[in-house]
Amino acid sequence: MKALLVNQTRTLTKAIEELGLSSGFDLISSNIDSIEESIKEHSPEVIILNWSEGLNPAVCSDIKKIKIKSGYIYLIVIGTKDSMKGLLEGVRSGADDFLLIPFSREEVLAKITVARRVIELNRSFIKTKKKLLKFAKEDPVTSLLNRRALIDEIQSEMGRASRQNEFASAIMINLINYDEIQRDFGLKVFDAFLAELASRLKKSIRPYDKIGRFEFSRFLIYLPHARSEDAKKVAERIIKKIQEKKFKYKDKYIEPCLTIGISELDPSDMVKGGDAETQLINELILESFIRRSEFATTSACEKGSNAIEIYTF
Structure with missing residues (x-):
């Protein structure tokens, strides 16, 4: 663990350094004028700020706002009894704790122990939050967006497409024989098959394209700055990716029957603006955009397995 000592004195530095050697943290020194640069360079988890007369308590809130890799800065303000008022103002402004001079070895170690626990709890909280966000956005079977x-994601991309006057396309992929696969192989195998299918779909598109599980047996891909003919090439690549290697379970093969529908979004159809009415109109445009790809999928079904259909007005 790294600790940054700000406004150091020779006596204070020596005392903290000795404690650092025995309690397992590296001590770095800085002055108040270069504190932001020191924090960004060293990413200390703990900052010990030696309070000086005339120091603005707002410096504490400024320090806490600085982002570091570890995610949390534990700030301890330190000073004599004469600076008690300033220390308390520092705590009110964002410092986590304070320490009075003179202090004992045990007092400092206790403060560092508390700091470690708070930092670990914060890391655990961030990790849990990331997991929850991931679960909230992901389909549990395929790990694609739900x-x-x-x-x-598409609404956000549509706004960008409208501002930059770019076309976009949607590809709807429909697994026709999902009921048959589920019946013949069971739900567990079906889920494993869907995960592999999703993986192949994702490998067939660009890193910045958006893909998700739209319905139980349907996947939707959004292609920014792409016309319908561009989308057709992607759809053909998807079919090839599915056909080049068979899905195998034990000594049997799973043969998916897909149909693909494509629709195109003209940027001139979208309404520019950020008010509620504009947002509602664009939501309806998005719904129509997706619905057209569904209609195209239905038309593709009439042509048979692995057919591709582009929606035309």
Whole structure:
């Protein structure tokens, strides 16, 4: 663990350094004028700020706002009894704790122990939060975006497409024989098959394209700055990716029957603006955009397995 000592004195530095050697943290020194640069360079988890007369308590809130890799800065303000008022103002402004001079070895070690626990709890909280966000956005079977998260991503991309006057396309992939696969192989194998299918779909598109599980047996891909003919090439690549290697379970093969529908979004169809009415109109445009790809998928079904259909007005 790294600790940054700010406004150091020779006596204070020596005392903290001796404690650092025995309690397992590296001590770095800085002055108040270069504190931000020191924090960004060294990413200390703990900052010990030696309070001086005339120091603005707002410096504590400024320090806490600085982002570091570890995610949390534990700030301890330190001073004599004469600076008690300033220390308390520092705590009110964002410092986590304070320490009075003179101090004992045990007092400092106790403060560092508390700091470690708070930092560890914060790391655990961030890790849990990331997991929850991931679960909220991902389909649990395929690890692709779920429907709600996908729609949100597409809405954001549509806004960018409208501002930059770019076309976009949607590809709807429909697994026709999902009921047959589920019946013949069971739900567990079906889920494993869907995960592998999703993986192949993702490998067939660009890193910045958006893909998600739209419905139980349907996947939706959003292609920014792409016309319908560009989307057709992607759809053909998807079919090839599915056909080049068979899905095998034990001594049997799973043969998916897909149909693909494509629709195109003209940027001139979208309404520019950030008010609620504009947002509602663009949501309806998005719904129509996706619905057209669904209609195209239905038309593709009439042509048979692995057919591709582009929606035309």
